[in-house]
Amino acid sequence: MGRWGPLIALATAQFVMVLDQSVMNVSISTLVDDFDTTVPAIQAVITLYCLVMAMFMLTGAKIGDIIGRRRAFVTGLVVYACGSALTAAAPTLAVLALGWSILEGLGAALVLPALVALIADNYTGHERKVAYAMIGGVAGAGIAVGPILGGWATTELSWRVIFVGEVVLVVGVLLAARLLTEGSRSRSAPRLDLVGTALSACGVGMIVLGALESSTWGWVRPKDPPVEPFGLSPTLFVIAFGGTLLWGFTAWQRRREHAAGDPLLHLDLLRSPPVRAGLIGLFAQNLILMGVFFVMPLYLQLVLGMNALETGVRMLPVSVMLFIASVAGSRLSSWFSVRAIVRAGLVISGGAVLALMATVQPDLAGPVFAISMGTLGAGMGLMVSQLGNLVQSSVGGSGRGEAGGLQYTGQQLGSSLGIALIGAIVLAGLTGAFVSKVDQDERISAQVAEQVGVAAGTGVDFVATGQIEAAARKAGFDDATAGALVDDYGKAQLLSLKAGLLATALLVLGSLAFTRDLPRTPSASGARPPGPDTAGQREREPPAGRNRRADDSKATPLERGNDDTV
Structure with a gap:
């Protein structure tokens, strides 16, 4: 497979992991029928x-x-393949959750941090930049291609075929894993911090759970939560509890470090400005991308009436341009700084989101929509081309696994919060705009307007206008009133979607404020991304012919030497 054989294997693994997050959202109704269950139950499995x-x-x-990273990579792939096989054959919802949610989730948690570290172990200099850009592009492509693949497979074959295909791809990656080389490790392997594991898992889990369930529970006013503490939605309580657990996690890590133990995460990683800026950039990238990917399917499917396959095709320009721009962007760092490229990506993405606002109309402006989506992909691709390489190249070889774990944790937080925040804005905007338009519509009597206001008190769901018409007729409204309600609801839909895109554009603008710590000068091939010139933040090579110090396992990842710097 040549010099790029390891990258093909790693990129295929990345594609499979990301694909699972987007491929089945378009098949929810089919899963409901197959397992004789409810939509919330299937959404819970996805969550x-x-x-x-x-x-x-x-x-x-x-x-x-x-x-060892290669062993963790292979072990995770085996666990993931077992989960995919079990999912493909799942006879019940419980088995589906075990295979898809638990086994595949645990497998991915082993594979992804090892994957980004193995890239740095197998490539140096410009090749490493290209490799990280390729991985980022493949991740974006997986998010965009997922709905197309899921829609096609579910319509023409069966959703189970997707998981059978995943098993085949994973077997191919396992066969190619022998091509991967692993960097040297310290003499004494660290021990797993069980307390830190529990605190970090529960803390991150509570934050992600609260964000993902906010659309069901409500943010402040309860919608349909399992409990109502003090008469409020549990969302903010769950997120706050998660934040408290993460505070306890950091305190425990400091205690472990001071006691010369093995912390789950060396907090020095977060004190490095380039690492911190890179992680924030990856968080913002996923937050923005998933915000758009929440709004656009609502517009294409529920406003314009497209099916899952048609929706995926319309969103394909994002995937194509993201991949192209990520690969092309890796070459730009020889002439432009990481900060300049990332800022350009954010500005381009922000402009694209604003352009998309103009295309949200009752009829699709096809060419303009495609160009706007492609431009968004180009902006995201420029960011992708820099951030993964920056984070991994700013730490020592022994810190790359931890940095990889932080990368994907940040990306998961960004994705879940992007969906939650933009979703909350769209739904709140829909409710407010619908009630307002009904109140101002002379075709609708004051009595009907009052009924609508009461019914919308707990929020209005984003549904096709046909369902609003059916509900109006079921309530006994005449044709003129039902038509007016449908018209007002359609206008409210467009306004709420534009509000969601405007909020996404503001998130882009806010993200620019966190780019000041990104490297400011171009990096020549083979040189590390420039950062603060401090001993604790530079990777240091031991003098030629000398062994690394015996207590290397106790050094922080930023202090340990790195065999191959970028």
Whole structure:
């Protein structure tokens, strides 16, 4: 397979992991019928996959440090393949959750941190930049291609075929794993911090759970929560509890470090400005991308009436341009700084989101929509081309697993919060705009307007206008009133979607404020991304002919030497 054989194997693994997060959302109704269950139950299974992956990402990274990254990569793939096979044959919802949500989630938590570390172990200099850009592009492509693949497979064959295909791809990656080389490890392997594992898993899990369930529970006013503490939605309580657990996690890590133990995460990683800026950038990238990917399917499917396959095709320009721009962007760092490229990506993405606002109309502006989506992909691709390489190249070789765990934890948080925040804005905007338009519509009597206001008190769901018409007729309204309600609801839909896109554009603008710590000068091939010139933040090579110090396992990842710097 040549010099790029390892990258093909790693990129295929990345594609499979990301695909699972987007491929089945378009098949929810089919899953409901197959398992004779409800939509919330299937959504819970999908949520649980993301939850398990986010909870154990840091632990998966540490296990890679203990048993070796290549071994962790292979072990995770085996677990993942077993989960995919079980999912493909699942006879009940419980088996589906075990295979898809738990086994695949745990497998991904082992694979992904090892994957990004193995890239740095197998490539140096410009090749490493290209490799990280390729991995980022493949991740974006997986998110965009998922709905197309899921829609096609579910319509023409069966959703089970997707998981059979995943098993085949994983077997191919396992056969190619022998091509992967692993960097040297410290003499004494670290021990797994069980208390830190519990605190980090529960803390991250609570935050992600609260964000993902906010659309069901409500943010402040309860919608349909399992409990109502003090008469309020549990969302903010769950997120606050998760934040408290993460505070306890950081305190425990400091205690472990001071006691010369093995922490789950060396907090020095977060004190490095380039690492911190890179992680924030990856968080913002996923938050923005998933915000758009929440709004656009609502517009294409529920406003314009497209099916899942048609929706996926319309969103394909994002995937194509993201991949192209990520690969092309890796070459730009020889002439432009990481900060300049990332900022350009954010500005381009923000402009694209604003352009998409103009295309949200009763009829699709096809060419303009495609160009806007492609431009968004180009902006995201420029960010992708820099951030993964920056984070991994700013730490020592022994810290790459932990940095990889942080990367994917940040990306999961960004994805879940992007969906939650933009979703909350769209639904709140829909409710407010619908009630307002009904109140101002002279075709609708004051009595009907009052009924609508009371019914909308707990929020209005985003549904096709046909359902609003059916509900109006079921309530006994005449044709003129029903038509007016449908018209007002359609206008409210467009306004709420534009509000969601505007909020996404503001998130892009806010993200620019966190780019000041990104490297400011171009990096020549083979040189590390420039950062603060401090001993604790530079990777240091030991003098030629000398062994690394005996207590290397106790050094922080930023202090340990790195065999191959970028």
